Amino acid sequence: MPYRAQFAELDPENCRGLSAVMQLNDIDHDLSCEAADPRSFGALTTDHQHIDLVHIDIQGAELRLLNDSSVRDIMETRVYRIIVGTHSELIHKKVAHLFRHWIPIFNLPVNSSHSRCFGPHLVKYLFSPLLFSSGPKFPGPEDWEKARETGCNHETPHGRVVHYDGMLILDNPVFVEASRAFSLSDAHLRISDLK
Structure with a gap:
């Protein structure tokens, strides 16, 4: 089916990397190397009456974007699913409240061990591109084990996953039947009849 991916990415290095990945994989896309705010969101979505996802x-700026009435109107009338990374308990609760009438697919609060999750065992992974000219140091088995010991993980139907930030995955009830909604426990793709 025809598709087009739209991106807003503020960090110049990430923007260049994203552009390279899209070109290497021949993915039809638009890329705006600026902050995701109501203006840029509107510009990216203006030509699309149907938005799958x-x-x-955006590293703590979720409410600034989602509280905007023009953004909410686009979400409510054109977007089938949203995935929101949340970066504090307050943001998580407020975004969940804003979309309380949507169908929850996944509701993962910010890890209560969040402050411990950025300990020395993960510094080499998270910050090594900034600290070491020799390139990134990727986490090994000892790092993942330490993250699990620290409580920086959650259980899923497919096993334990290390995480720090929260996440909400929600389907729009305007387009998706709640009785046929996808679940992370599903082993096979479930297709809802569109309303």
């Missing part, structure tokens, strides 16, 4: 992970 909006993924928002």
Whole structure:
């Protein structure tokens, strides 16, 4: 089926990397190397009456975007699913409240061990591109074990996953039947009849 991916990415290095990945994989896309805010969101979505998925992970600025009435109107009338990375308990609760009438697919609160999750065992992974000219140091088995010991994980139907931030995955009830909604426990793709 025809598709087009739309991106807003503020960090110049990430923007260049994203552009390279899209070109290497021949993915039809638009890329705006600026902050995801109501103006840029409107510009990216203006030509689209149907939007399958909006993924928002904007490092604590989620409410600034989602509280905007023009953004909410687009979400309510054109977006089928949203994935929102949340970066504090307050943001998580407020985003969940804003979309309380949507169908919850996944509701993962911010890890209560969040402050411990950025300990020395993960510094080499998270910050090594900034600290070491030799390139990134990727986590090994000892790092993942330490993260689990620290409580920086959650249980899923498919096993334990290390995480720090929260996440909400929600389907729009305007387009998706609640009785046929997808679940992370599903082993096979479930297709809802569109309303």
